[in-house]
Amino acid sequence: xxxxxxxxxxxxxxxxxxxxxxxxxxxxxxxxxxxxxxxxxxxxxxxxxxxxxxxxxxxxxxxxxxxxxxxxxxxxxxxxxxxxxxxxxxxxxxxxxxxxxxxxxxxxxxxxxxxxxxxxxxxxxxxxxxxxxxxxxxxxxxxxxxxxxxxxxxxxxxxxxxxxxxxxxxxxxxxxxxxxxxxxxxxxxxxxxxxxxxxxxxxxxxxxxxxxxxxxxxxxxxxxxxxxxxxxxxxxxxxxxxxxxxxxxxxxxxxxxxxxxxxxxxxxxxxxxxxxxxxxxxxxxxxxxxxxxxxxxxxxxxxxxxxxxxxxxxxxxxxxxxxxxxxxxxxxxxxxxxxxxxxxxxxxxxxxxxxxxxxxxxxxxxxxxxxxxxxxxxxxxxxxxxxxxxxxxxxxxxxxxxxxxxxxxxxxxxxxxxxxxxxxxxxxxxxxxxxxxxxxxxxxxxxxxxxxxxxxxxxxxxxxxxxxxxxxxxxxxxxxxxxxxxxxxxxxxxxxxx
Ligand code: ARG
Numbered sequence: 247x248x249x250x251x252x253x254x255x256x257x258x259x260x261x262x263x264x265x266x267x268x269x270x271x272x273x274x275x276x277x278x279x280x281x282x283x284x285x286x287x288x289x290x291x292x293x294x295x296x297x298x299x300x301x302x303x304x305x306x307x308x309x310x311x312x313x314x315x316x317x318x319x320x321x322x323x324x325x326x327x328x329x330x331x332x333x334x335x336x337x338x339x340x341x342x343x344x345x346x347x348x349x350x351x352x353x354x355x356x357x358x359x360x361x362x363x364x365x366x367x368x369x370x371x372x373x374x375x376x377x378x379x380x381x382x383x384x385x386x387x388x389x390x391x392x393x394x395x396x397x398x399x400x401x402x403x404x405x406x407x408x409x410x411x412x413x414x415x416x417x418x419x420x421x422x423x424x425x426x427x428x429x430x431x432x433x434x435x436x437x438x439x440x441x442x443x444x445x446x447x448x449x450x451x452x453x454x455x456x457x458x459x460x461x462x463x464x465x466x467x468x469x470x471x472x473x474x475x476x477x478x479x480x481x482x483x484x485x486x487x488x489x490x491x492x493x494x495x496x497x498x499x500x501x502x503x504x505x506x507x508x509x510x511x512x513x514x515x516x517x518x519x520x521x522x523x524x525x526x527x528x529x530x531x532x533x534x535x536x537x538x539x540x541x542x543x544x545x546x547x548x549x550x551x552x553x554x555x556x557x558x559x560x561x562x563x564x565x566x567x568x569x570x571x572x573x574x575x576x577x578x579x580x581x582x583x584x585x586x587x588x589x590x591x592x593x594x595x596x597x598x599x600x601x602x603x604x605x606x607x608x609x610x611x612x613x614x615x616x617x618x619x620x621x622x623x624x625x626x627x628x629x630x631x632x633x634x635x636x637x638x639x640x641x642x643x644x645x646x647x648x649x650x651x652x653x654x655x656x657x658x659x660x661x662x663x664x665x666x667x668x669x670x671x672x673x674x675x676x677x678x679x680x681x682x683x684x685x686x687x688x689x690x691x692x693x694x695x696x697x698x699x700x701x702x703x704x705x706x707x708x709x710x711x712x713x714x715x716x717x718x719x720x721x722x723x724x725x726x727x728x729x730x731x732x733x734x735x736x737x738x739x740x741x742x743x744x
Contacts, residue, residue, distance in 0.1 A: 309368070396515040437451045483495075556635065
Protein backbone atom coordinates (compact mmCIF):
# COMPACT_ATOMS: atom_id res chain seq x y z
CA UNK A 247 0.00 0.00 0.00
CA UNK A 248 1.28 3.45 -0.89
CA UNK A 249 0.75 6.49 1.19
CA UNK A 250 1.47 9.95 -0.16
CA UNK A 251 2.81 12.77 1.92
CA UNK A 252 -0.22 14.91 2.58
CA UNK A 253 1.60 17.49 4.68
CA UNK A 254 3.79 18.81 1.88
CA UNK A 255 2.92 22.10 0.20
CA UNK A 256 0.74 22.01 -2.90
CA UNK A 257 3.60 22.24 -5.33
CA UNK A 258 5.88 19.80 -3.57
CA UNK A 259 3.07 17.38 -2.83
CA UNK A 260 2.33 17.31 -6.54
CA UNK A 261 6.00 16.72 -7.27
CA UNK A 262 6.28 14.06 -4.60
CA UNK A 263 3.14 12.48 -5.91
CA UNK A 264 4.68 12.29 -9.38
CA UNK A 265 7.95 10.87 -8.10
CA UNK A 266 6.04 8.36 -6.02
CA UNK A 267 4.05 7.29 -9.02
CA UNK A 268 7.13 7.06 -11.23
CA UNK A 269 9.22 5.14 -8.74
CA UNK A 270 6.33 2.94 -7.93
CA UNK A 271 5.72 2.24 -11.56
CA UNK A 272 9.33 1.40 -12.24
CA UNK A 273 9.40 -0.73 -9.09
CA UNK A 274 6.40 -2.58 -10.36
CA UNK A 275 8.07 -3.29 -13.68
CA UNK A 276 11.33 -4.18 -11.97
CA UNK A 277 9.65 -6.49 -9.50
CA UNK A 278 7.68 -8.19 -12.16
CA UNK A 279 10.86 -8.96 -14.01
CA UNK A 280 11.56 -11.22 -11.08
CA UNK A 281 8.20 -12.85 -10.87
CA UNK A 282 9.29 -15.42 -8.34
CA UNK A 283 10.22 -12.80 -5.82
CA UNK A 284 7.85 -12.80 -2.87
CA UNK A 285 5.94 -9.60 -2.17
CA UNK A 286 6.99 -9.60 1.46
CA UNK A 287 3.37 -8.79 2.30
CA UNK A 288 1.23 -11.02 4.44
CA UNK A 289 -1.97 -11.89 2.60
CA UNK A 290 -5.17 -12.30 4.65
CA UNK A 291 -5.15 -16.06 4.31
CA UNK A 292 -1.38 -16.64 4.31
CA UNK A 293 -0.80 -18.31 7.69
CA UNK A 294 -1.91 -21.76 6.59
CA UNK A 295 0.77 -21.85 3.89
CA UNK A 296 4.46 -22.55 4.28
CA UNK A 297 5.50 -20.96 0.99
CA UNK A 298 4.74 -17.39 -0.06
CA UNK A 299 2.22 -16.84 -2.84
CA UNK A 300 3.88 -16.64 -6.24
CA UNK A 301 4.20 -13.06 -7.37
CA UNK A 302 2.94 -13.66 -10.90
CA UNK A 303 0.01 -15.62 -9.45
CA UNK A 304 -0.75 -12.64 -7.21
CA UNK A 305 -0.62 -10.24 -10.14
CA UNK A 306 -2.89 -12.59 -12.07
CA UNK A 307 -5.41 -12.86 -9.28
CA UNK A 308 -5.35 -9.33 -7.91
CA UNK A 309 -8.59 -7.43 -8.56
CA UNK A 310 -7.54 -4.12 -6.98
CA UNK A 311 -7.25 -2.24 -10.26
CA UNK A 312 -10.87 -3.09 -11.00
CA UNK A 313 -12.62 -3.31 -7.63
CA UNK A 314 -11.04 -0.14 -6.21
CA UNK A 315 -14.15 1.49 -7.70
CA UNK A 316 -16.01 -0.08 -4.78
CA UNK A 317 -14.01 1.56 -1.97
CA UNK A 318 -16.87 3.74 -0.76
CA UNK A 319 -19.35 0.88 -0.75
CA UNK A 320 -16.78 -1.33 1.00
CA UNK A 321 -16.18 1.21 3.73
CA UNK A 322 -19.90 1.85 4.15
CA UNK A 323 -20.48 -1.91 4.49
CA UNK A 324 -17.68 -2.26 7.02
CA UNK A 325 -18.93 0.64 9.13
CA UNK A 326 -22.41 -0.92 9.25
CA UNK A 327 -20.97 -4.32 10.13
CA UNK A 328 -18.75 -2.93 12.90
CA UNK A 329 -21.62 -0.86 14.30
CA UNK A 330 -23.72 -4.01 14.46
CA UNK A 331 -20.84 -5.96 16.07
CA UNK A 332 -20.54 -3.37 18.83
CA UNK A 333 -24.30 -3.15 19.40
CA UNK A 334 -24.38 -6.93 19.80
CA UNK A 335 -21.39 -6.70 22.19
CA UNK A 336 -19.27 -8.85 19.88
CA UNK A 337 -16.60 -6.13 19.98
CA UNK A 338 -16.19 -3.34 22.57
CA UNK A 339 -17.79 0.02 21.72
CA UNK A 340 -14.47 1.86 22.08
CA UNK A 341 -12.75 -0.44 19.60
CA UNK A 342 -15.63 -0.09 17.18
CA UNK A 343 -15.26 3.68 17.41
CA UNK A 344 -11.55 3.43 16.58
CA UNK A 345 -12.25 1.17 13.61
CA UNK A 346 -15.01 3.43 12.27
CA UNK A 347 -12.90 6.58 12.60
CA UNK A 348 -10.04 4.81 10.86
CA UNK A 349 -12.35 3.73 8.04
CA UNK A 350 -13.66 7.26 7.62
CA UNK A 351 -10.08 8.55 7.36
CA UNK A 352 -9.24 5.90 4.77
CA UNK A 353 -12.20 6.95 2.66
CA UNK A 354 -10.80 10.48 2.67
CA UNK A 355 -7.32 9.24 1.88
CA UNK A 356 -8.52 7.29 -1.14
CA UNK A 357 -10.87 9.97 -2.46
CA UNK A 358 -8.20 12.68 -2.17
CA UNK A 359 -5.66 10.51 -3.95
CA UNK A 360 -3.42 10.42 -0.87
CA UNK A 361 -3.74 6.67 -0.73
CA UNK A 362 -3.45 4.77 -3.97
CA UNK A 363 -4.76 1.22 -3.68
CA UNK A 364 -1.91 -1.18 -4.33
CA UNK A 365 -2.50 -4.24 -6.51
CA UNK A 366 -0.31 -6.32 -4.19
CA UNK A 367 -3.06 -6.15 -1.58
CA UNK A 368 -5.12 -8.59 -3.68
CA UNK A 369 -8.45 -6.79 -3.55
CA UNK A 370 -10.02 -3.55 -2.32
CA UNK A 371 -11.26 -5.22 0.89
CA UNK A 372 -7.68 -6.11 1.81
CA UNK A 373 -6.34 -2.69 0.79
CA UNK A 374 -8.69 -1.11 3.32
CA UNK A 375 -8.12 -3.67 6.05
CA UNK A 376 -4.33 -3.49 5.69
CA UNK A 377 -4.39 0.30 5.80
CA UNK A 378 -6.59 0.15 8.90
CA UNK A 379 -4.06 -2.18 10.53
CA UNK A 380 -1.32 0.36 9.77
CA UNK A 381 -3.40 3.06 11.40
CA UNK A 382 -4.87 1.38 14.51
CA UNK A 383 -2.95 -1.86 14.87
CA UNK A 384 -4.31 -5.38 15.47
CA UNK A 385 -7.76 -4.12 16.56
CA UNK A 386 -8.36 -3.68 12.83
CA UNK A 387 -8.58 -7.45 12.62
CA UNK A 388 -11.81 -7.38 14.65
CA UNK A 389 -13.63 -5.70 11.80
CA UNK A 390 -13.96 -8.99 9.95
CA UNK A 391 -15.58 -10.93 12.85
CA UNK A 392 -18.59 -12.88 11.60
CA UNK A 393 -17.99 -11.78 8.03
CA UNK A 394 -16.33 -13.23 4.94
CA UNK A 395 -15.13 -11.45 1.84
CA UNK A 396 -17.90 -13.41 0.13
CA UNK A 397 -20.76 -11.57 1.83
CA UNK A 398 -18.62 -8.43 1.88
CA UNK A 399 -18.21 -8.32 -1.90
CA UNK A 400 -21.86 -9.27 -2.43
CA UNK A 401 -22.83 -6.32 -0.21
CA UNK A 402 -20.50 -3.91 -2.02
CA UNK A 403 -21.90 -5.02 -5.37
CA UNK A 404 -25.49 -4.50 -4.29
CA UNK A 405 -24.72 -1.06 -2.88
CA UNK A 406 -22.96 -0.17 -6.12
CA UNK A 407 -25.88 -1.46 -8.18
CA UNK A 408 -28.35 0.60 -6.16
CA UNK A 409 -26.27 3.69 -6.86
CA UNK A 410 -25.89 3.11 -10.61
CA UNK A 411 -29.51 2.07 -11.09
CA UNK A 412 -30.39 5.47 -9.57
CA UNK A 413 -27.99 7.26 -11.94
CA UNK A 414 -29.24 5.37 -14.97
CA UNK A 415 -32.86 6.00 -14.01
CA UNK A 416 -32.13 9.72 -13.72
CA UNK A 417 -30.39 9.78 -17.10
CA UNK A 418 -33.40 8.02 -18.64
CA UNK A 419 -35.75 10.54 -17.03
CA UNK A 420 -33.81 13.31 -18.79
CA UNK A 421 -34.13 11.53 -22.12
CA UNK A 422 -37.85 10.85 -21.66
CA UNK A 423 -38.48 14.50 -20.77
CA UNK A 424 -36.66 15.61 -23.91
CA UNK A 425 -38.61 13.18 -26.07
CA UNK A 426 -41.92 14.57 -24.83
CA UNK A 427 -40.67 18.11 -25.52
CA UNK A 428 -39.58 17.11 -29.02
CA UNK A 429 -42.91 15.38 -29.63
CA UNK A 430 -44.66 18.58 -28.62
CA UNK A 431 -42.46 20.85 -30.76
CA UNK A 432 -42.72 18.65 -33.84
CA UNK A 433 -46.20 17.23 -33.42
CA UNK A 434 -47.42 18.93 -36.63
CA UNK A 435 -44.28 18.16 -38.62
CA UNK A 436 -44.70 15.35 -41.09
CA UNK A 437 -41.95 12.81 -41.67
CA UNK A 438 -41.83 9.50 -43.48
CA UNK A 439 -42.58 6.41 -41.49
CA UNK A 440 -40.52 3.50 -42.74
CA UNK A 441 -40.88 -0.25 -42.89
CA UNK A 442 -38.04 -2.30 -44.39
CA UNK A 443 -36.28 1.08 -44.65
CA UNK A 444 -38.68 1.90 -47.47
CA UNK A 445 -40.91 4.94 -47.25
CA UNK A 446 -44.18 3.53 -45.94
CA UNK A 447 -46.66 6.15 -44.68
CA UNK A 448 -46.39 9.77 -43.57
CA UNK A 449 -46.49 10.22 -39.80
CA UNK A 450 -46.31 13.03 -37.30
CA UNK A 451 -42.73 13.49 -36.07
CA UNK A 452 -44.29 13.69 -32.61
CA UNK A 453 -45.56 10.15 -33.08
CA UNK A 454 -42.03 9.01 -33.90
CA UNK A 455 -40.53 10.60 -30.77
CA UNK A 456 -43.30 9.16 -28.63
CA UNK A 457 -42.55 5.67 -29.92
CA UNK A 458 -39.10 6.02 -28.36
CA UNK A 459 -40.55 7.65 -25.26
CA UNK A 460 -42.55 4.48 -24.65
CA UNK A 461 -39.52 2.25 -25.12
CA UNK A 462 -37.44 4.26 -22.65
CA UNK A 463 -40.39 4.35 -20.29
CA UNK A 464 -40.38 0.55 -20.18
CA UNK A 465 -36.60 0.60 -19.74
CA UNK A 466 -37.04 2.78 -16.67
CA UNK A 467 -39.74 0.48 -15.33
CA UNK A 468 -37.46 -2.49 -15.85
CA UNK A 469 -34.81 -0.79 -13.71
CA UNK A 470 -37.33 -0.02 -10.97
CA UNK A 471 -38.44 -3.61 -10.92
CA UNK A 472 -34.89 -4.88 -10.83
CA UNK A 473 -34.10 -2.45 -8.01
CA UNK A 474 -36.46 -4.42 -5.72
CA UNK A 475 -34.36 -7.54 -6.18
CA UNK A 476 -31.10 -5.63 -5.74
CA UNK A 477 -32.28 -3.93 -2.57
CA UNK A 478 -31.71 -7.04 -0.42
CA UNK A 479 -28.86 -7.22 2.06
CA UNK A 480 -26.54 -10.25 1.82
CA UNK A 481 -24.46 -9.11 4.80
CA UNK A 482 -24.44 -11.70 7.55
CA UNK A 483 -24.32 -14.69 5.20
CA UNK A 484 -20.56 -14.94 6.00
CA UNK A 485 -18.70 -17.39 3.74
CA UNK A 486 -21.95 -19.12 2.72
CA UNK A 487 -23.15 -21.13 5.71
CA UNK A 488 -23.61 -18.42 8.34
CA UNK A 489 -21.64 -17.61 11.50
CA UNK A 490 -21.25 -19.01 15.00
CA UNK A 491 -21.09 -15.45 16.35
CA UNK A 492 -24.32 -13.76 17.50
CA UNK A 493 -24.37 -11.38 14.50
CA UNK A 494 -27.57 -9.49 13.69
CA UNK A 495 -28.04 -9.46 9.91
CA UNK A 496 -31.30 -7.56 10.21
CA UNK A 497 -29.55 -4.72 11.97
CA UNK A 498 -26.82 -4.56 9.28
CA UNK A 499 -29.58 -4.45 6.68
CA UNK A 500 -31.19 -1.45 8.42
CA UNK A 501 -27.89 0.35 8.82
CA UNK A 502 -27.18 -0.02 5.11
CA UNK A 503 -30.65 1.10 4.14
CA UNK A 504 -31.54 -2.13 2.39
CA UNK A 505 -35.27 -2.90 2.24
CA UNK A 506 -35.02 -6.62 2.74
CA UNK A 507 -32.76 -9.38 4.00
CA UNK A 508 -31.47 -12.57 2.36
CA UNK A 509 -33.32 -15.75 3.23
CA UNK A 510 -30.58 -18.26 2.52
CA UNK A 511 -26.92 -17.60 3.24
CA UNK A 512 -25.67 -19.81 0.38
CA UNK A 513 -27.89 -18.03 -2.13
CA UNK A 514 -26.82 -14.66 -0.73
CA UNK A 515 -23.16 -15.14 -1.68
CA UNK A 516 -23.42 -17.48 -4.67
CA UNK A 517 -25.63 -15.80 -7.22
CA UNK A 518 -24.90 -12.94 -9.54
CA UNK A 519 -28.30 -12.97 -11.24
CA UNK A 520 -28.87 -9.34 -10.32
CA UNK A 521 -25.76 -8.38 -12.29
CA UNK A 522 -27.04 -10.41 -15.23
CA UNK A 523 -30.41 -8.69 -14.93
CA UNK A 524 -28.79 -5.28 -14.72
CA UNK A 525 -26.61 -5.87 -17.79
CA UNK A 526 -29.65 -7.25 -19.65
CA UNK A 527 -31.53 -4.05 -18.79
CA UNK A 528 -28.50 -2.05 -20.00
CA UNK A 529 -28.42 -4.11 -23.20
CA UNK A 530 -32.06 -3.34 -23.91
CA UNK A 531 -31.51 0.37 -23.29
CA UNK A 532 -28.48 0.30 -25.59
CA UNK A 533 -30.46 -1.60 -28.22
CA UNK A 534 -33.10 1.15 -28.16
CA UNK A 535 -30.46 3.86 -28.31
CA UNK A 536 -28.61 2.15 -31.12
CA UNK A 537 -31.75 1.91 -33.28
CA UNK A 538 -32.41 5.58 -32.64
CA UNK A 539 -28.78 6.36 -33.52
CA UNK A 540 -29.09 4.41 -36.74
CA UNK A 541 -32.01 6.64 -37.80
CA UNK A 542 -30.10 9.78 -36.86
CA UNK A 543 -26.99 8.66 -38.75
CA UNK A 544 -29.00 7.87 -41.88
CA UNK A 545 -31.17 10.95 -41.62
CA UNK A 546 -28.14 13.24 -41.26
CA UNK A 547 -26.56 11.93 -44.49
CA UNK A 548 -26.87 14.07 -47.62
CA UNK A 549 -28.94 11.31 -49.20
CA UNK A 550 -31.68 11.78 -46.60
CA UNK A 551 -30.87 15.23 -45.22
CA UNK A 552 -33.86 15.12 -42.87
CA UNK A 553 -32.03 16.34 -39.78
CA UNK A 554 -29.18 18.57 -38.76
CA UNK A 555 -27.07 17.46 -35.81
CA UNK A 556 -25.37 20.48 -34.26
CA UNK A 557 -21.66 21.01 -34.98
CA UNK A 558 -21.03 20.65 -31.26
CA UNK A 559 -21.90 16.94 -31.55
CA UNK A 560 -20.36 16.21 -34.95
CA UNK A 561 -16.82 15.50 -36.05
CA UNK A 562 -14.90 16.26 -39.21
CA UNK A 563 -12.46 14.29 -41.28
CA UNK A 564 -8.71 14.79 -41.18
CA UNK A 565 -8.54 14.40 -44.94
CA UNK A 566 -11.96 15.26 -46.42
CA UNK A 567 -12.75 18.84 -45.42
CA UNK A 568 -16.44 18.65 -46.39
CA UNK A 569 -17.21 15.81 -43.99
CA UNK A 570 -19.53 16.16 -41.03
CA UNK A 571 -19.85 12.87 -39.24
CA UNK A 572 -22.35 11.71 -36.63
CA UNK A 573 -19.59 10.12 -34.52
CA UNK A 574 -21.41 10.42 -31.22
CA UNK A 575 -24.36 8.44 -32.55
CA UNK A 576 -21.96 5.92 -34.07
CA UNK A 577 -20.10 5.51 -30.79
CA UNK A 578 -23.32 4.92 -28.88
CA UNK A 579 -24.21 2.30 -31.50
CA UNK A 580 -20.72 0.81 -31.09
CA UNK A 581 -20.88 0.71 -27.31
CA UNK A 582 -24.06 -1.33 -27.66
CA UNK A 583 -21.87 -4.16 -28.93
CA UNK A 584 -19.64 -3.80 -25.90
CA UNK A 585 -22.55 -4.05 -23.49
CA UNK A 586 -23.97 -7.10 -25.30
CA UNK A 587 -20.50 -8.65 -25.00
CA UNK A 588 -20.54 -7.98 -21.26
CA UNK A 589 -23.88 -9.75 -20.95
CA UNK A 590 -22.52 -12.77 -22.75
CA UNK A 591 -19.42 -12.62 -20.61
CA UNK A 592 -21.23 -12.67 -17.24
CA UNK A 593 -23.68 -15.33 -18.38
CA UNK A 594 -20.78 -17.52 -19.43
CA UNK A 595 -18.79 -16.86 -16.25
CA UNK A 596 -21.73 -18.01 -14.13
CA UNK A 597 -22.61 -21.00 -16.27
CA UNK A 598 -21.99 -24.35 -14.54
CA UNK A 599 -20.38 -22.86 -11.42
CA UNK A 600 -20.85 -25.25 -8.52
CA UNK A 601 -22.32 -23.76 -5.36
CA UNK A 602 -21.35 -21.74 -3.47
CA UNK A 603 -18.65 -19.05 -4.03
CA UNK A 604 -15.97 -19.57 -6.68
CA UNK A 605 -13.21 -17.16 -7.55
CA UNK A 606 -14.49 -17.08 -11.14
CA UNK A 607 -17.11 -14.73 -9.77
CA UNK A 608 -14.52 -12.01 -9.28
CA UNK A 609 -14.66 -11.65 -13.07
CA UNK A 610 -18.17 -10.21 -12.69
CA UNK A 611 -16.84 -6.74 -12.06
CA UNK A 612 -15.28 -5.68 -15.38
CA UNK A 613 -18.51 -6.42 -17.30
CA UNK A 614 -20.61 -4.82 -14.56
CA UNK A 615 -18.60 -1.60 -14.31
CA UNK A 616 -18.16 -1.35 -18.06
CA UNK A 617 -21.87 -1.81 -18.72
CA UNK A 618 -22.87 0.73 -16.09
CA UNK A 619 -20.34 3.29 -17.36
CA UNK A 620 -21.12 2.74 -21.03
CA UNK A 621 -24.89 2.85 -20.58
CA UNK A 622 -25.08 5.85 -18.25
CA UNK A 623 -22.69 7.88 -20.43
CA UNK A 624 -24.46 6.82 -23.64
CA UNK A 625 -27.90 7.86 -22.38
CA UNK A 626 -26.52 11.18 -21.16
CA UNK A 627 -24.59 12.11 -24.31
CA UNK A 628 -27.35 10.86 -26.59
CA UNK A 629 -29.85 13.12 -24.79
CA UNK A 630 -27.55 16.10 -25.15
CA UNK A 631 -26.97 15.39 -28.83
CA UNK A 632 -30.68 14.92 -29.53
CA UNK A 633 -31.44 18.21 -27.80
CA UNK A 634 -29.07 19.79 -30.34
CA UNK A 635 -30.59 18.13 -33.39
CA UNK A 636 -33.33 19.69 -35.50
CA UNK A 637 -35.57 18.45 -38.27
CA UNK A 638 -35.17 20.03 -41.74
CA UNK A 639 -38.85 20.87 -41.85
CA UNK A 640 -38.81 22.59 -45.25
CA UNK A 641 -37.24 19.66 -47.01
CA UNK A 642 -39.47 17.15 -45.23
CA UNK A 643 -42.54 19.11 -46.26
CA UNK A 644 -41.54 19.06 -49.93
CA UNK A 645 -40.57 15.40 -49.91
CA UNK A 646 -43.61 14.09 -48.06
CA UNK A 647 -45.95 16.07 -50.36
CA UNK A 648 -44.53 14.44 -53.47
CA UNK A 649 -44.18 10.89 -52.38
CA UNK A 650 -45.87 7.63 -53.21
CA UNK A 651 -46.35 6.89 -49.55
CA UNK A 652 -49.96 8.06 -49.86
CA UNK A 653 -50.84 4.87 -51.72
CA UNK A 654 -52.47 3.34 -48.63
CA UNK A 655 -54.86 6.33 -48.62
CA UNK A 656 -56.01 5.41 -52.12
CA UNK A 657 -56.59 1.79 -51.17
CA UNK A 658 -58.50 2.80 -48.03
CA UNK A 659 -60.53 5.34 -50.11
CA UNK A 660 -61.71 2.45 -52.27
CA UNK A 661 -62.49 0.38 -49.16
CA UNK A 662 -64.71 3.23 -47.98
CA UNK A 663 -66.46 2.91 -51.37
CA UNK A 664 -67.18 -0.69 -50.42
CA UNK A 665 -64.47 -2.46 -52.42
CA UNK A 666 -62.82 -5.45 -50.73
CA UNK A 667 -59.39 -4.41 -49.44
CA UNK A 668 -57.51 -6.98 -51.53
CA UNK A 669 -59.11 -5.60 -54.71
CA UNK A 670 -58.44 -2.01 -53.61
CA UNK A 671 -54.80 -2.95 -52.98
CA UNK A 672 -54.50 -4.53 -56.43
CA UNK A 673 -55.93 -1.45 -58.19
CA UNK A 674 -53.73 0.90 -56.16
CA UNK A 675 -50.68 -1.17 -57.05
CA UNK A 676 -51.44 -0.58 -60.72
CA UNK A 677 -51.81 3.17 -60.07
CA UNK A 678 -48.45 3.27 -58.25
CA UNK A 679 -46.76 1.49 -61.09
CA UNK A 680 -48.37 3.98 -63.51
CA UNK A 681 -47.06 6.91 -61.40
CA UNK A 682 -43.54 5.44 -61.38
CA UNK A 683 -43.66 4.97 -65.11
CA UNK A 684 -44.86 8.53 -65.68
CA UNK A 685 -42.39 9.86 -63.08
CA UNK A 686 -45.18 11.65 -61.26
CA UNK A 687 -46.66 11.66 -57.77
CA UNK A 688 -50.08 10.38 -56.71
CA UNK A 689 -51.74 13.79 -56.14
CA UNK A 690 -50.66 14.86 -59.64
CA UNK A 691 -52.48 12.07 -61.49
CA UNK A 692 -55.70 13.33 -63.12
CA UNK A 693 -59.17 12.11 -62.12
CA UNK A 694 -59.64 10.81 -65.63
CA UNK A 695 -56.56 8.63 -65.26
CA UNK A 696 -57.74 7.43 -61.84
CA UNK A 697 -61.12 6.55 -63.31
CA UNK A 698 -59.34 4.55 -65.96
CA UNK A 699 -58.26 2.22 -63.10
CA UNK A 700 -61.57 2.22 -61.24
CA UNK A 701 -64.78 4.17 -61.70
CA UNK A 702 -65.33 4.53 -57.96
CA UNK A 703 -62.86 7.45 -57.90
CA UNK A 704 -64.34 10.95 -57.51
CA UNK A 705 -63.05 14.49 -56.99
CA UNK A 706 -63.05 13.90 -53.18
CA UNK A 707 -60.10 11.53 -53.67
CA UNK A 708 -57.77 14.53 -53.73
CA UNK A 709 -58.89 15.59 -50.25
CA UNK A 710 -57.43 12.34 -48.99
CA UNK A 711 -54.22 12.72 -51.00
CA UNK A 712 -52.24 15.06 -48.77
CA UNK A 713 -49.90 13.91 -46.01
CA UNK A 714 -51.95 15.95 -43.50
CA UNK A 715 -55.18 14.26 -44.57
CA UNK A 716 -53.46 10.90 -44.49
CA UNK A 717 -52.34 11.48 -40.93
CA UNK A 718 -55.62 12.91 -39.73
CA UNK A 719 -57.69 10.17 -41.25
CA UNK A 720 -56.11 7.65 -38.89
CA UNK A 721 -58.79 7.19 -36.27
CA UNK A 722 -57.57 4.06 -34.53
CA UNK A 723 -56.17 3.98 -30.99
CA UNK A 724 -52.63 5.28 -30.54
CA UNK A 725 -52.37 6.23 -34.21
CA UNK A 726 -50.35 9.04 -35.73
CA UNK A 727 -53.28 11.46 -36.19
CA UNK A 728 -52.48 14.89 -34.79
CA UNK A 729 -55.30 14.51 -32.25
CA UNK A 730 -53.99 11.14 -31.13
CA UNK A 731 -50.44 12.49 -30.83
CA UNK A 732 -51.69 15.34 -28.69
CA UNK A 733 -53.46 12.85 -26.45
CA UNK A 734 -50.33 10.72 -26.26
CA UNK A 735 -48.28 13.76 -25.26
CA UNK A 736 -50.67 14.45 -22.36
CA UNK A 737 -50.44 10.83 -21.23
CA UNK A 738 -46.65 10.88 -21.54
CA UNK A 739 -46.44 14.07 -19.47
CA UNK A 740 -48.46 12.34 -16.75
CA UNK A 741 -46.02 9.43 -16.76
CA UNK A 742 -43.03 11.80 -16.52
CA UNK A 743 -44.32 13.18 -13.28
CA UNK A 744 -44.36 9.74 -11.62
N1 ARG B 1 -12.27 -10.22 -4.92
C1 ARG B 1 -13.19 -11.27 -4.59
C2 ARG B 1 -14.41 -11.18 -5.51
O1 ARG B 1 -14.64 -10.15 -6.05
C3 ARG B 1 -13.63 -11.11 -3.18
C4 ARG B 1 -14.10 -12.37 -2.57
C5 ARG B 1 -12.93 -13.27 -2.27
N2 ARG B 1 -13.39 -14.45 -1.64
C6 ARG B 1 -12.71 -15.56 -1.64
N3 ARG B 1 -13.25 -16.60 -1.06
N4 ARG B 1 -11.53 -15.66 -2.19
O2 ARG B 1 -15.11 -12.14 -5.72
